[in-house]
Structures are given as structure tokens and as C-alpha cells.
Amino acid sequence: MNNTLCLRAPAKINLYLKIINRRKDGYHNLLSLMQMIGLYDELHFEETEKELSLQIQNSTLPADQCNLVLRAARLLQKTMCAEDHAHKGAAIRLKKEIPVAAGLAGGSSDAVATLIGLNHLWKLNWPKEKLARLSEKLGSDLPFFFDGPTAWVTGRGESVESIQNPFKTWILLLNPGIPISTASVFQDFSSQNGLTNTETAIKISAKQGRPTLAEVYQTPHNDLERVTLNRVVALKPLKSRLRRLGGKLVLMSGSGPSIFGTFESQEQAALAAGQIREFEQESSLRIWVLPFLQISPFSEYV
Template identity: 40%
Template sequence: MIIYEKAPAKINLMLDVLHKRNDGFHEVEMVMTMVDLADRLTLQETETNRITLSSQSGYIPLDDKNLAVRAARLLRQRFGIQRGVHMVLEKRIPVAAGLAGGSSDAAAALRGLNRLWELGLSISELEELGAELGSDVPFCVSGGTALATGRGEKLEKIPSPPHSWVILAKPPINVSTADVYGNLKAAEIQQHPSASAMQAALEQGSFTDVCGTLGNVLEDVTLKLYPGVARLKQVMESLGADGVLMSGSGPTVFGLVNKEEKARRICNGLRGFCEEVYAVRTLG
């Protein structure tokens, strides 16, 4: 039996950090949605009891450092599974890009192995398991659009943004999420984006209001550490994207556009500045 799972990328329409918690994590408030740029995970049961992973990408670990492998090990240990699996990961989402590629791969592994091993787990149960692997994994399990609180694992489903084009541009640098949060001084944040305003814009289905309420408090940190990200954001704004924001801890910058012709034009304008550029759609 062979199982196929898509693992879409996510973007943060807004990301706020409220304070640092006693457990070392940060209390966050985020609105996340998925876009039509996805990895593909193929899972096939093997005659051995080993968990193995292969990929065409030379930029990802294939051992226990990979979240998809850790997801498989978590399920096996938690439910006493003795069967093995080989996973083939076709990477399309840029690595270390702020697009939750690794978290989405782990979520795809949880969903796929739930089917392959006939565990009968509900989405909410898979989300709980995902929270043990990473803060973005629960959202990636169920997808759609959500308001995420806590450290990102508490989810409230909200309306998805109006169908639009999303230009994703990743500069040739990798950003450490731990470094960004380590340099963030939550108590000194002057301006907080509004989750309620973003939620209202989504409920009204207003593309203009969604663009007007984009916000990410991590930008101040990442843009200072990596000036190239600030420059990329300026270039995308100058090319006419309707709303521009850094996703997650970066370095990927995305632009929202409601017309395909403009999206193609902005992509062409960015290609001389940045090699990894994608024009994709929002996923409802």
C-alpha cells in the first residue's frame, strides 16, 4: 500500500509576540493561512521495522533531525507499531524560509501514517501529537486558515482570505528562528499588529483590508540582522504588490496581489534580485 500526502507551505498574515513564558517559549498571536506551494510525501510500508527517508533535495537531513522522521517515530512509540515505512519527500518549499516546510512535512507524515497504519486518529488527536514536534505542526495538520495562540498550538479556525495571488521570494540566506526569537525583546515592542482586525478583514472577505492589516513583530529583528531581507521587501513594494510582509521569522517575503497579470510582472521584476521566486494562490 502506498499513501500520498501534500504538505503545503504557510504564511503568516499577522504575527504578534506578547511575552516570554516561564517555559522558555514565547506567547504568540498569529493568523496563518496556507498557499499552493507544497512538498509531496510518499509513504510505503516495508518488510523491515525501520523508518527511512529519501529526498531529491540535498539541503535537508534524512535522519532523526528531520521532523517527518521524528513524527513517524513518535507514532510508532506511542502506539506500539512494529511495522516499518519508507518515506520519499519531494521538496518544493524552500528550506529555512519561514514557510513551515519542515512542520508541514511532519504533519503530512502524521496524516499519512495514520492512514497507512490504520490508527483511526482524529484530526484533533493528530494536532495534539503534532504539538510535541513543533509549534507550527498542529496548524499544518489541519491547514486552512487559523488564529493561533499559546506558543502556536492553540487553534481557532477562521475564514480564509479572498482568493488572490501570493508572490513568495526567498533571498539566498538561511535564518535561524531561535536566533530571531533570542534577539527579540518582547517587552520593548512598540506597535503590535491586531489579530482582531485581521480576523474582521477575513470575515468580511476584504482583500484591501487584509493587505492593510498585515503585520509581523519579528520583522524588526530579522531586518536588522539581515539587511538583504529589508531590501527585498522594499523592492517588492516598489514593484506594486498590494500588501507585503515577511513570513514567520523570515527570510521569505511575500506579496499579495489580486490580479494574475500583476503577479507575473512582479515575479519577473524580482528574478534579477532573487532566484527563488514563486507565484502561487491562496488555499481556501
């Protein structure tokens, strides 16, 4: 019987996001506080001799060469062969629950789950630091998922420092069903704010330049929010409604268009969700009541 493994890949939200500058390589230096939440994609891995294959459920995402899951699998396969490990393959099934192009890093989390899952399935036993360095070739959000569940992220996303989040928080997460291109939001933000390529070394030390957790909750900040709110007109009234219903920290996640409000209990978040469902019956709005994760679902494998 072939070796198999199942992993859950969590979504993330940005509790704070500041764009520092645009780099020569086209990426942006940023300062962000990221938090894993209890919304998951599921991945099932089965070892095969050599071939890599991908099947996707609950999504129209193409299972082709551009898919981050296959790109991650091929990158790991290529690297292991270059280091004289035996060539191995895998059949991968991905069940999507995290919306695509939503500011929740579902694709990045799926790719990290693939690197971690195949590292375990193929018995490579590579440390998470090596896998995290590999993941930088695939995208900026990936390194966070090797740490978490709460972490400050700097550089273009490659520098991650986990912290203890004392808030046992629940969130009400809303997604209007309109995919947003992260690259285009960053491009518009750069144009609107005069960000250019620069040689200036932006150095943010472990503590320097960061707000405290109390300040994060008291003064919501996401530099990309204005760009996306101007594109998706439904977001502004939804944000206002979240505040009126008792949301503490109300903010857009990443480049959007998902927005969230934090609540002190599941009951409070569920009550607010019920009122929004009643008001938004005819819309394509997706609504979840979710906890902050206290432990990463990847922790036992890295």
C-alpha cells in the same frame, strides 16, 4: 504489494504575527493569522514490516534522527506500540521544494504529512485531534496544518481556529536563499523588547485582541520582521520593490527571511515577478507566483 500513499505538504505564510510574551517553558505566546499557500513538498510512504527509513531529494537536509519527518514517524510508531497496536514501519521519500529555515514552516508541514500519512497507511484511524496533540511535542507550527487553510493561531501555536478567507489572493513570494534560525530570531526579539518569563496569564479569546481581516491587509504587522531585516540587508529594498510593483500586503513570513506581496490576480503577480527577475538576475533570489489555498491538501485524510 505493500501499501503506499503520496501526500503534498503545503507551505504557510503569516499574514499577521504578534508576540505576546515569553513563557516559562521558553516558548512564546503569540497571535498569528496563518495561510496555506500553493508551494509544496511531496512525501511518498510505503509500508514496511518494522523499520523506518527516510530518503530526501532536492535538499542537503540530513535524513537522520533530528529530521522532523523521522521524529514524527518514530513518535507515532512509539505511541501506537504503547497502545498495543501491531508494530509497523515505513519507507519515506521526501522531495523538497519549500526552502529550509525560510519562515514557511516546510519542516512542520512535512511532519504533519507524516503523522497523517502513516495514520492512514497503518490504518490507525486516529482522529485529527489526537494527532494534533501528538504534534505539539514536535513544534509550535504543527497544529495549524491539521486545520487551515486559513486560521488564527494563539498560545504557542497549539490553539487553532479556522476562518473563511474571502480574499481569492495570489502572492509573489521571494526568498533570498539565506537560512535563518527561528530560535535565534525569537531570542533576539525577546532581548530587544525586554520580554522575560512571566506568570501572567495571557488570555486571548476567540475574538478578543484580533484585528479584522481588513485591518490585517491595511496595516501589515510582524513583530519579528525588524530583527531579520537587520540581519539580511537585501530584504528592505526587496520589500520596497514589492510595494512599488503593486503588492497590497507586503510582509515577512514568520521569522523570515521569506517575504511576500499579495496581488488581486495571477497576472498582476506574474508581471511583478518578471520585473523582479529582470532586476535580480545575478542574485540567489528564488521567486514564486502562488495562490492562497482554499482547501487544505490534508482535508481528505483527517
